[in-house]
Amino acid sequence: xxxxxxxxxxxxxxxxxxxxxxxxxxxxxxxxxxxxxxxxxxxxxxxxxxxxxxxxxxxxxxxxxxxxxxxxxxxxxxxxxxxxxxxxxxxx
Numbered sequence: 001x002x003x004x005x006x007x008x009x010x011x012x013x014x015x016x017x018x019x020x021x022x023x024x025x026x027x028x029x030x031x032x033x034x035x036x037x038x039x040x041x042x043x044x045x046x047x048x049x050x051x052x053x054x055x056x057x058x059x060x061x062x063x064x065x066x067x068x069x070x071x072x073x074x075x076x077x078x079x080x081x082x083x084x085x086x087x088x089x090x091x092x
Contacts, residue, residue: 002058003051004066006075011055021050032077040077048073 001018004010013021024047031039048070058064071080 001067002064003055003068003070005048005051005070005072007072009060010058010062010064010066011051012058013051013055017050017054020054021047024050028080032081035077037077040080044071044075044080045073 001013001015002010003013024043028040028043028047030036031043051070069083071083075083
């Protein structure tokens with residue numbers, strides 16, 4: 001799977017990591033529903049860190065279709081709400 005982090009670039013990520021990432025996505029959704037700004041910032045950072053840690057960066061000059069686009073680390077709760085579908089950031 002190819003994942004784009006807005007403002008950073010793309011990484012390839014093995015499908016086997018989706019369980020861990022989906023757990024963080026579920027936490028992020030719950031925090032957003034509660035309006036928990038602090039929890040949202042913490043979990044968004046953890047989600048992005050996990051993608052960076054588990055993924056392999058693509059070269060900067062490579063532009064592949066992204067299966068998943070994640071917000072930048074400085075995105076606001078409201079901006080992320082606009083990006084979300086009913087299923088969250090990650091495919092189930």
